[in-house]
Amino acid sequence: MLIRFTVENFLSFHQRTEFNTIAFDEDSNLHHVVCHHLPQVRNLLRTSVIYGANASGKSNLVKAMAFAKNFIVEGIEKHKNIKVHPFKLNPECSHKPSRFEFEFCCAEKAYAYGFVVEKTRILEEWLFDISSDKEISVFERREKLIGFNYAHVFFDNISGEDKQRLEFEAQGTRDNLLFLTNCQERNIIRFNIIYKWFRETLIVIFPDSKNQPLVLLGKINEDFFNQILSFFDFNIKRIHIEQINLEQNKEIPNEIKEKIKADFPYGQNKTQFISLSDFNYVIQEDRHGDLKISEMMAVKQDSSGQEIFFKLSEESDGTRRIIDLIPMLMALYKNDAVVVIDEAERSLHALLTRKLFDLFLNNEHFKGSSSQLIASTHEVTLLNLKKYFRKDEIWFVEKDETGQSVLYSLAGSDVDKLDLVKGYFSGRFGAIPFIADVHELGWRE
Numbered sequence: 001m002l003i004r005f006t007v008e009n010f011l012s013f014h015q016r017t018e019f020n021t022i023a024f025d026e027d028s029n030l031h032h033v034v035c036h037h038l039p040q041v042r043n044l045l046r047t048s049v050i051y052g053a054n055a056s057g058k059s060n061l062v063k064a065m066a067f068a069k070n071f072i073v074e075g076i077e078k079h080k081n082i083k084v085h086p087f088k089l090n091p092e093c094s095h096k097p098s099r100f101e102f103e104f105c106c107a108e109k110a111y112a113y114g115f116v117v118e119k120t121r122i123l124e125e126w127l128f129d130i131s132s133d134k135e136i137s138v139f140e141r142r143e144k145l146i147g148f149n150y151a152h153v154f155f156d157n158i159s160g161e162d163k164q165r166l167e168f169e170a171q172g173t174r175d176n177l178l179f180l181t182n183c184q185e186r187n188i189i190r191f192n193i194i195y196k197w198f199r200e201t202l203i204v205i206f207p208d209s210k211n212q213p214l215v216l217l218g219k220i221n222e223d224f225f226n227q228i229l230s231f232f233d234f235n236i237k238r239i240h241i242e243q244i245n246l247e248q249n250k251e252i253p254n255e256i257k258e259k260i261k262a263d264f265p266y267g268q269n270k271t272q273f274i275s276l277s278d279f280n281y282v283i284q285e286d287r288h289g290d291l292k293i294s295e296m297m298a299v300k301q302d303s304s305g306q307e308i309f310f311k312l313s314e315e316s317d318g319t320r321r322i323i324d325l326i327p328m329l330m331a332l333y334k335n336d337a338v339v340v341i342d343e344a345e346r347s348l349h350a351l352l353t354r355k356l357f358d359l360f361l362n363n364e365h366f367k368g369s370s371s372q373l374i375a376s377t378h379e380v381t382l383l384n385l386k387k388y389f390r391k392d393e394i395w396f397v398e399k400d401e402t403g404q405s406v407l408y409s410l411a412g413s414d415v416d417k418l419d420l421v422k423g424y425f426s427g428r429f430g431a432i433p434f435i436a437d438v439h440e441l442g443w444r445e
Helices: 058-074 091-095 160-172 179-185 189-201 222-232 254-263 317-334 350-362 420-425
Strands: 002-008 017-020 047-052 098-106 109-117 122-129 136-142 145-148 202-205 212-217 238-244 271-276 279-285 291-301 307-311 338-341 372-376 394-399 405-409
Touching: 002 058, 017 405, 047 058, 047 350, 058 098, 058 179, 058 189, 058 202, 058 338, 058 372, 058 405, 098 189, 122 179, 145 160, 160 179, 179 189, 189 202, 202 317, 222 238, 222 317, 222 350, 254 291, 279 317, 317 338, 317 350
Parallel strands: 047 372, 047 394, 202 338, 338 372
Antiparallel strands: 002 017, 002 098, 098 109, 109 122, 122 136, 136 145, 212 271, 238 291, 271 279, 279 291, 291 307, 394 405
16 A cells, blocks of 8 residues: 655655655544554555646646656666656756655555656665664665665575675666666566565556556456446446457557567466557467457447447447546455546546445445555545545645645544535635636737
Protein backbone atom coordinates (compact mmCIF):
# COMPACT_ATOMS: atom_id res chain seq x y z
CA MET A 1 0.00 0.00 0.00
CA LEU A 2 1.08 3.58 -0.66
CA ILE A 3 1.69 5.53 2.54
CA ARG A 4 2.99 8.82 1.22
CA PHE A 5 4.19 10.45 -2.00
CA THR A 6 6.15 13.71 -2.09
CA VAL A 7 7.19 15.80 -5.06
CA GLU A 8 9.17 19.02 -5.36
CA ASN A 9 9.98 21.29 -8.31
CA PHE A 10 8.06 19.36 -10.93
CA LEU A 11 5.41 20.85 -13.25
CA SER A 12 3.15 23.06 -11.10
CA PHE A 13 4.58 21.86 -7.78
CA HIS A 14 7.27 24.31 -6.66
CA GLN A 15 7.75 23.58 -2.97
CA ARG A 16 7.78 20.09 -1.51
CA THR A 17 4.21 18.75 -1.61
CA GLU A 18 2.88 15.69 0.19
CA PHE A 19 0.00 13.38 -0.62
CA ASN A 20 -0.70 10.61 1.88
CA THR A 21 -3.22 7.86 2.61
CA ILE A 22 -2.86 7.96 6.40
CA ALA A 23 -6.21 7.51 8.16
CA PHE A 24 -7.20 10.21 10.62
CA ASP A 25 -8.91 9.36 13.91
CA GLU A 26 -12.58 9.23 12.97
CA ASP A 27 -15.31 6.65 13.34
CA SER A 28 -16.99 6.78 9.93
CA ASN A 29 -16.60 4.09 7.26
CA LEU A 30 -14.11 2.00 9.17
CA HIS A 31 -14.13 -0.58 6.38
CA HIS A 32 -12.30 2.01 4.27
CA VAL A 33 -9.27 1.58 6.56
CA VAL A 34 -6.59 -1.13 6.54
CA CYS A 35 -4.86 -1.66 9.89
CA HIS A 36 -1.09 -2.25 9.96
CA HIS A 37 1.01 -3.79 12.71
CA LEU A 38 4.21 -1.93 11.83
CA PRO A 39 5.21 0.71 14.45
CA GLN A 40 5.87 3.46 11.92
CA VAL A 41 2.82 2.75 9.74
CA ARG A 42 -0.52 4.07 10.86
CA ASN A 43 -3.82 2.81 9.56
CA LEU A 44 -4.04 3.43 5.83
CA LEU A 45 -6.97 4.40 3.61
CA ARG A 46 -8.14 2.23 0.75
CA THR A 47 -9.18 5.16 -1.41
CA SER A 48 -8.70 8.90 -1.96
CA VAL A 49 -10.29 11.42 -4.32
CA ILE A 50 -8.61 14.63 -5.46
CA TYR A 51 -10.60 17.70 -6.53
CA GLY A 52 -9.56 20.94 -8.17
CA ALA A 53 -10.26 23.35 -10.98
CA ASN A 54 -8.95 22.74 -14.48
CA ALA A 55 -5.21 23.53 -14.54
CA SER A 56 -5.06 23.47 -10.73
CA GLY A 57 -2.57 20.61 -10.66
CA LYS A 58 -4.67 17.47 -10.14
CA SER A 59 -3.33 15.82 -13.25
CA ASN A 60 0.17 17.09 -12.50
CA LEU A 61 0.18 15.13 -9.25
CA VAL A 62 -0.68 11.98 -11.19
CA LYS A 63 1.91 12.88 -13.84
CA ALA A 64 4.54 13.24 -11.12
CA MET A 65 3.79 9.72 -9.89
CA ALA A 66 3.82 8.40 -13.45
CA PHE A 67 7.12 10.13 -14.28
CA ALA A 68 8.81 8.65 -11.21
CA LYS A 69 7.37 5.17 -11.83
CA ASN A 70 8.38 5.15 -15.51
CA PHE A 71 11.86 6.47 -14.78
CA ILE A 72 12.35 3.68 -12.23
CA VAL A 73 10.87 0.90 -14.35
CA GLU A 74 11.98 1.86 -17.85
CA GLY A 75 15.23 3.66 -17.14
CA ILE A 76 16.87 5.73 -19.84
CA GLU A 77 19.34 5.17 -22.66
CA LYS A 78 22.96 6.16 -22.37
CA HIS A 79 23.71 9.83 -23.21
CA LYS A 80 19.96 10.70 -23.22
CA ASN A 81 18.68 13.66 -21.21
CA ILE A 82 16.15 13.02 -18.44
CA LYS A 83 12.76 14.51 -19.31
CA VAL A 84 12.20 16.23 -15.99
CA HIS A 85 9.97 19.34 -15.97
CA PRO A 86 10.89 21.92 -13.29
CA PHE A 87 8.42 24.56 -12.09
CA LYS A 88 8.46 27.30 -14.76
CA LEU A 89 6.95 30.31 -12.97
CA ASN A 90 10.04 30.89 -10.85
CA PRO A 91 13.21 31.42 -12.93
CA GLU A 92 15.41 30.00 -10.17
CA CYS A 93 13.66 26.61 -10.40
CA SER A 94 14.97 25.88 -13.88
CA HIS A 95 18.43 25.42 -12.33
CA LYS A 96 17.24 23.37 -9.36
CA PRO A 97 16.73 19.59 -9.29
CA SER A 98 13.41 17.83 -8.87
CA ARG A 99 12.70 15.47 -5.98
CA PHE A 100 10.41 12.41 -5.74
CA GLU A 101 9.82 10.00 -2.86
CA PHE A 102 7.43 7.11 -2.22
CA GLU A 103 6.74 5.52 1.15
CA PHE A 104 4.95 2.19 0.81
CA CYS A 105 4.25 -1.19 2.40
CA CYS A 106 5.74 -4.19 0.67
CA ALA A 107 6.27 -7.80 1.80
CA GLU A 108 5.07 -6.98 5.34
CA LYS A 109 7.56 -4.14 5.72
CA ALA A 110 7.58 -0.43 4.96
CA TYR A 111 10.11 1.41 2.82
CA ALA A 112 10.97 4.91 1.66
CA TYR A 113 12.52 5.12 -1.80
CA GLY A 114 13.26 8.33 -3.62
CA PHE A 115 15.65 10.30 -5.79
CA VAL A 116 16.73 13.83 -6.68
CA VAL A 117 17.25 14.40 -10.39
CA GLU A 118 18.13 17.07 -12.90
CA LYS A 119 18.30 17.06 -16.68
CA THR A 120 21.50 15.05 -17.10
CA ARG A 121 22.12 13.18 -13.83
CA ILE A 122 20.91 11.70 -10.57
CA LEU A 123 22.09 13.78 -7.62
CA GLU A 124 20.71 11.60 -4.84
CA GLU A 125 18.97 8.24 -4.44
CA TRP A 126 18.01 6.39 -1.29
CA LEU A 127 16.23 3.37 0.11
CA PHE A 128 15.28 3.29 3.81
CA ASP A 129 13.53 0.63 5.85
CA ILE A 130 10.90 2.51 7.85
CA SER A 131 9.21 -0.53 9.39
CA SER A 132 10.48 0.09 12.94
CA ASP A 133 10.61 3.10 15.25
CA LYS A 134 13.97 4.04 13.77
CA GLU A 135 14.51 4.52 10.04
CA ILE A 136 17.30 2.27 8.77
CA SER A 137 19.30 3.06 5.65
CA VAL A 138 19.60 0.26 3.08
CA PHE A 139 21.60 2.27 0.55
CA GLU A 140 22.25 5.94 -0.12
CA ARG A 141 23.64 7.60 -3.21
CA ARG A 142 25.32 10.96 -3.53
CA GLU A 143 26.00 11.44 -7.24
CA LYS A 144 28.65 8.78 -8.08
CA LEU A 145 29.05 7.43 -4.54
CA ILE A 146 26.69 4.69 -3.30
CA GLY A 147 27.00 3.38 0.23
CA PHE A 148 25.38 0.21 1.60
CA ASN A 149 24.30 -0.80 5.08
CA TYR A 150 25.43 -4.42 5.02
CA ALA A 151 23.87 -5.01 8.44
CA HIS A 152 20.38 -4.80 6.91
CA VAL A 153 18.46 -7.99 6.10
CA PHE A 154 18.62 -7.12 2.39
CA PHE A 155 22.23 -8.26 2.56
CA ASP A 156 21.80 -11.40 4.66
CA ASN A 157 24.19 -14.15 3.60
CA ILE A 158 25.97 -11.91 1.13
CA SER A 159 29.27 -13.45 0.07
CA GLY A 160 32.48 -11.57 -0.50
CA GLU A 161 32.08 -12.14 -4.23
CA ASP A 162 28.50 -10.84 -4.25
CA LYS A 163 29.54 -7.83 -2.21
CA GLN A 164 32.34 -7.10 -4.66
CA ARG A 165 29.96 -7.36 -7.61
CA LEU A 166 27.38 -5.11 -5.93
CA GLU A 167 29.94 -2.38 -5.33
CA PHE A 168 31.30 -2.80 -8.85
CA GLU A 169 27.82 -2.28 -10.33
CA ALA A 170 27.27 0.67 -8.01
CA GLN A 171 30.43 2.34 -9.27
CA GLY A 172 29.41 1.60 -12.87
CA THR A 173 25.88 3.00 -12.62
CA ARG A 174 25.50 5.75 -15.21
CA ASP A 175 24.94 9.34 -14.07
CA ASN A 176 21.52 9.40 -15.72
CA LEU A 177 20.34 5.99 -14.45
CA LEU A 178 18.93 5.04 -11.07
CA PHE A 179 20.88 2.42 -9.15
CA LEU A 180 17.63 0.49 -8.53
CA THR A 181 17.01 0.36 -12.28
CA ASN A 182 20.60 -0.61 -12.98
CA CYS A 183 20.26 -3.52 -10.53
CA GLN A 184 17.31 -4.84 -12.52
CA GLU A 185 19.16 -4.47 -15.81
CA ARG A 186 22.23 -6.21 -14.37
CA ASN A 187 20.21 -9.02 -12.77
CA ILE A 188 21.03 -8.09 -9.17
CA ILE A 189 18.01 -9.56 -7.41
CA ARG A 190 18.47 -8.24 -3.85
CA PHE A 191 16.17 -5.26 -4.48
CA ASN A 192 13.63 -7.07 -6.66
CA ILE A 193 10.71 -6.58 -4.27
CA ILE A 194 11.24 -2.81 -4.41
CA TYR A 195 11.51 -2.70 -8.19
CA LYS A 196 8.48 -5.00 -8.63
CA TRP A 197 6.37 -2.72 -6.40
CA PHE A 198 6.83 0.05 -8.94
CA ARG A 199 6.54 -2.18 -12.00
CA GLU A 200 3.53 -4.29 -10.95
CA THR A 201 1.83 -2.87 -7.83
CA LEU A 202 1.71 0.81 -8.78
CA ILE A 203 -0.63 1.26 -11.76
CA VAL A 204 -1.20 4.76 -13.23
CA ILE A 205 -4.01 5.29 -15.73
CA PHE A 206 -4.65 8.42 -17.79
CA PRO A 207 -7.90 9.13 -19.67
CA ASP A 208 -6.23 9.16 -23.08
CA SER A 209 -3.73 6.35 -22.55
CA LYS A 210 -3.30 4.27 -25.69
CA ASN A 211 -1.65 0.89 -25.99
CA GLN A 212 -1.37 0.81 -22.22
CA PRO A 213 -1.03 -2.57 -20.50
CA LEU A 214 -3.45 -1.95 -17.66
CA VAL A 215 -2.53 -5.11 -15.78
CA LEU A 216 -0.88 -8.46 -16.17
CA LEU A 217 -3.15 -11.30 -15.12
CA GLY A 218 -2.74 -14.99 -14.50
CA LYS A 219 -5.57 -15.48 -16.94
CA ILE A 220 -8.57 -13.55 -18.17
CA ASN A 221 -11.50 -14.35 -15.89
CA GLU A 222 -14.53 -14.04 -18.16
CA ASP A 223 -16.92 -14.61 -15.23
CA PHE A 224 -15.43 -11.58 -13.46
CA PHE A 225 -15.84 -9.45 -16.59
CA ASN A 226 -19.44 -10.58 -16.95
CA GLN A 227 -20.27 -9.86 -13.30
CA ILE A 228 -18.84 -6.36 -13.56
CA LEU A 229 -20.74 -5.61 -16.77
CA SER A 230 -23.92 -6.87 -15.10
CA PHE A 231 -23.23 -4.66 -12.07
CA PHE A 232 -23.03 -1.57 -14.31
CA ASP A 233 -26.14 -2.67 -16.25
CA PHE A 234 -24.88 -2.17 -19.82
CA ASN A 235 -27.37 -4.66 -21.29
CA ILE A 236 -24.43 -6.89 -22.21
CA LYS A 237 -25.10 -10.56 -21.54
CA ARG A 238 -21.45 -11.58 -21.57
CA ILE A 239 -18.14 -10.94 -23.23
CA HIS A 240 -16.66 -13.17 -25.90
CA ILE A 241 -12.93 -13.45 -26.58
CA GLU A 242 -12.28 -14.16 -30.23
CA GLN A 243 -8.77 -15.18 -31.28
CA ILE A 244 -7.29 -13.33 -34.23
CA ASN A 245 -3.93 -13.41 -36.00
CA LEU A 246 -1.54 -10.80 -34.67
CA GLU A 247 0.43 -10.46 -37.89
CA GLN A 248 -2.69 -10.13 -40.06
CA ASN A 249 -4.51 -7.70 -37.78
CA LYS A 250 -4.85 -4.36 -39.56
CA GLU A 251 -5.90 -2.20 -36.59
CA ILE A 252 -2.58 -2.61 -34.76
CA PRO A 253 0.33 -0.66 -36.30
CA ASN A 254 3.44 -2.69 -37.03
CA GLU A 255 5.58 -0.72 -34.56
CA ILE A 256 3.12 -1.55 -31.76
CA LYS A 257 3.08 -5.21 -32.78
CA GLU A 258 6.85 -5.24 -32.40
CA LYS A 259 6.60 -3.54 -29.01
CA ILE A 260 4.01 -6.10 -27.85
CA LYS A 261 6.33 -8.94 -28.83
CA ALA A 262 9.34 -7.26 -27.22
CA ASP A 263 7.66 -6.37 -23.91
CA PHE A 264 5.54 -9.45 -23.25
CA PRO A 265 6.58 -11.36 -20.07
CA TYR A 266 7.39 -14.68 -21.72
CA GLY A 267 7.45 -17.82 -19.61
CA GLN A 268 5.51 -16.34 -16.69
CA ASN A 269 2.08 -17.78 -17.54
CA LYS A 270 0.60 -14.30 -17.69
CA THR A 271 -1.93 -12.53 -19.84
CA GLN A 272 -1.71 -8.93 -20.97
CA PHE A 273 -4.77 -6.75 -21.50
CA ILE A 274 -4.25 -3.65 -23.64
CA SER A 275 -6.44 -0.86 -24.95
CA LEU A 276 -5.61 0.53 -28.37
CA SER A 277 -7.80 3.22 -29.89
CA ASP A 278 -11.34 1.76 -29.88
CA PHE A 279 -10.19 -1.84 -29.50
CA ASN A 280 -9.42 -4.07 -26.52
CA TYR A 281 -7.07 -7.00 -26.90
CA VAL A 282 -6.04 -9.97 -24.78
CA ILE A 283 -2.50 -11.26 -25.40
CA GLN A 284 -1.45 -14.73 -24.29
CA GLU A 285 1.48 -17.06 -24.84
CA ASP A 286 0.86 -20.56 -26.17
CA ARG A 287 2.82 -23.66 -25.18
CA HIS A 288 5.28 -23.06 -28.02
CA GLY A 289 6.15 -19.56 -26.80
CA ASP A 290 4.23 -17.82 -29.59
CA LEU A 291 1.83 -14.97 -28.84
CA LYS A 292 -1.89 -15.30 -29.40
CA ILE A 293 -3.96 -12.14 -29.59
CA SER A 294 -7.68 -12.08 -29.02
CA GLU A 295 -10.25 -9.35 -29.44
CA MET A 296 -12.97 -8.85 -26.85
CA MET A 297 -16.54 -8.66 -28.15
CA ALA A 298 -19.83 -7.89 -26.42
CA VAL A 299 -22.67 -10.39 -26.64
CA LYS A 300 -26.26 -9.13 -26.44
CA GLN A 301 -29.68 -10.67 -27.06
CA ASP A 302 -32.17 -9.49 -29.64
CA SER A 303 -35.94 -9.50 -29.08
CA SER A 304 -36.14 -13.19 -29.98
CA GLY A 305 -33.44 -14.15 -27.48
CA GLN A 306 -30.78 -14.79 -30.12
CA GLU A 307 -27.21 -13.80 -29.25
CA ILE A 308 -25.76 -10.95 -31.31
CA PHE A 309 -22.02 -10.14 -31.31
CA PHE A 310 -20.80 -6.54 -31.22
CA LYS A 311 -17.28 -5.15 -31.50
CA LEU A 312 -16.48 -3.02 -28.48
CA SER A 313 -15.85 -0.13 -30.86
CA GLU A 314 -19.62 -0.16 -31.46
CA GLU A 315 -20.36 0.44 -27.77
CA SER A 316 -20.71 3.81 -26.06
CA ASP A 317 -17.73 5.73 -24.69
CA GLY A 318 -18.90 4.98 -21.15
CA THR A 319 -19.17 1.24 -21.78
CA ARG A 320 -15.71 1.13 -23.35
CA ARG A 321 -14.27 3.16 -20.49
CA ILE A 322 -15.63 0.73 -17.88
CA ILE A 323 -14.35 -2.24 -19.90
CA ASP A 324 -10.94 -0.52 -20.03
CA LEU A 325 -11.05 -0.35 -16.22
CA ILE A 326 -12.20 -3.94 -15.54
CA PRO A 327 -8.64 -5.36 -15.60
CA MET A 328 -7.76 -2.63 -13.10
CA LEU A 329 -10.63 -3.85 -10.91
CA MET A 330 -9.30 -7.38 -11.24
CA ALA A 331 -5.90 -6.16 -9.99
CA LEU A 332 -7.59 -4.40 -7.06
CA TYR A 333 -9.50 -7.57 -6.27
CA LYS A 334 -6.67 -10.09 -6.59
CA ASN A 335 -3.52 -8.22 -5.67
CA ASP A 336 -2.13 -5.63 -3.28
CA ALA A 337 -2.47 -3.04 -6.06
CA VAL A 338 -2.20 0.75 -5.90
CA VAL A 339 -4.22 2.18 -8.80
CA VAL A 340 -4.05 5.90 -9.56
CA ILE A 341 -6.56 7.19 -12.14
CA ASP A 342 -6.51 10.67 -13.64
CA GLU A 343 -10.03 11.99 -14.32
CA ALA A 344 -11.92 8.91 -13.20
CA GLU A 345 -15.18 10.30 -14.54
CA ARG A 346 -13.94 10.67 -18.16
CA SER A 347 -16.72 9.39 -20.49
CA LEU A 348 -18.71 8.13 -17.49
CA HIS A 349 -22.15 9.21 -16.33
CA ALA A 350 -22.14 10.50 -12.74
CA LEU A 351 -23.99 7.38 -11.60
CA LEU A 352 -21.34 5.12 -13.16
CA THR A 353 -18.54 7.01 -11.41
CA ARG A 354 -20.30 6.59 -8.08
CA LYS A 355 -20.92 2.91 -8.77
CA LEU A 356 -17.23 2.41 -9.54
CA PHE A 357 -16.24 3.60 -6.07
CA ASP A 358 -19.20 1.88 -4.47
CA LEU A 359 -18.10 -1.42 -6.01
CA PHE A 360 -14.56 -1.11 -4.69
CA LEU A 361 -15.42 0.17 -1.22
CA ASN A 362 -18.60 -1.71 -0.37
CA ASN A 363 -18.85 -4.88 -2.43
CA GLU A 364 -18.11 -7.92 -0.26
CA HIS A 365 -15.56 -9.25 -2.76
CA PHE A 366 -13.41 -6.13 -2.38
CA LYS A 367 -13.88 -5.33 1.32
CA GLY A 368 -11.03 -7.55 2.49
CA SER A 369 -8.61 -6.18 -0.09
CA SER A 370 -5.59 -4.12 0.92
CA SER A 371 -5.49 -2.52 -2.53
CA GLN A 372 -5.93 1.22 -2.99
CA LEU A 373 -7.88 3.27 -5.54
CA ILE A 374 -6.76 6.90 -5.85
CA ALA A 375 -8.39 9.18 -8.39
CA SER A 376 -8.61 12.78 -9.49
CA THR A 377 -12.14 13.80 -10.40
CA HIS A 378 -14.63 16.62 -10.99
CA GLU A 379 -17.57 14.47 -9.85
CA VAL A 380 -18.87 16.63 -6.97
CA THR A 381 -21.76 14.31 -6.07
CA LEU A 382 -19.16 12.10 -4.41
CA LEU A 383 -18.69 14.85 -1.80
CA ASN A 384 -21.18 13.24 0.54
CA LEU A 385 -19.53 12.32 3.83
CA LYS A 386 -22.35 10.03 4.93
CA LYS A 387 -22.72 8.08 1.68
CA TYR A 388 -19.31 7.88 0.04
CA PHE A 389 -16.08 9.09 1.63
CA ARG A 390 -14.45 10.00 4.90
CA LYS A 391 -13.00 13.48 5.38
CA ASP A 392 -9.44 12.18 5.24
CA GLU A 393 -10.13 10.62 1.83
CA ILE A 394 -10.99 13.98 0.21
CA TRP A 395 -8.20 16.19 -1.14
CA PHE A 396 -8.19 19.55 -2.92
CA VAL A 397 -5.65 21.20 -5.22
CA GLU A 398 -5.54 24.89 -6.07
CA LYS A 399 -3.07 27.44 -7.40
CA ASP A 400 -1.78 30.14 -5.05
CA GLU A 401 -0.79 33.68 -6.03
CA THR A 402 2.61 32.48 -7.30
CA GLY A 403 1.03 29.93 -9.64
CA GLN A 404 2.19 26.87 -7.74
CA SER A 405 -0.18 24.04 -6.83
CA VAL A 406 -1.13 23.62 -3.18
CA LEU A 407 -2.50 20.26 -2.02
CA TYR A 408 -4.51 19.70 1.17
CA SER A 409 -7.11 17.32 2.62
CA LEU A 410 -10.19 17.65 4.82
CA ALA A 411 -8.64 15.42 7.52
CA GLY A 412 -9.41 16.86 10.93
CA SER A 413 -11.53 19.73 9.59
CA ASP A 414 -14.85 20.69 11.17
CA VAL A 415 -17.15 20.13 8.19
CA ASP A 416 -19.33 17.28 9.44
CA LYS A 417 -22.52 19.34 9.27
CA LEU A 418 -21.64 21.17 6.09
CA ASP A 419 -23.08 20.45 2.66
CA LEU A 420 -19.74 19.84 0.96
CA VAL A 421 -21.12 20.23 -2.55
CA LYS A 422 -22.47 23.69 -1.78
CA GLY A 423 -19.32 24.54 0.16
CA TYR A 424 -17.14 23.44 -2.74
CA PHE A 425 -19.06 25.44 -5.34
CA SER A 426 -19.11 28.52 -3.09
CA GLY A 427 -15.31 28.41 -2.92
CA ARG A 428 -15.09 27.52 0.77
CA PHE A 429 -12.34 24.99 0.05
CA GLY A 430 -10.76 26.87 -2.85
CA ALA A 431 -9.92 24.50 -5.71
CA ILE A 432 -12.58 25.93 -8.03
CA PRO A 433 -12.02 27.99 -11.20
CA PHE A 434 -12.46 31.76 -11.15
CA ILE A 435 -14.88 32.55 -13.95
CA ALA A 436 -15.49 36.20 -14.74
CA ASP A 437 -19.00 37.51 -15.23
CA VAL A 438 -19.80 37.64 -18.94
CA HIS A 439 -20.48 41.40 -18.67
CA GLU A 440 -16.89 41.89 -17.48
CA LEU A 441 -15.41 40.46 -20.66
CA GLY A 442 -15.77 43.76 -22.53
CA TRP A 443 -17.48 42.23 -25.56
CA ARG A 444 -19.65 44.47 -27.71
CA GLU A 445 -22.51 43.61 -30.01
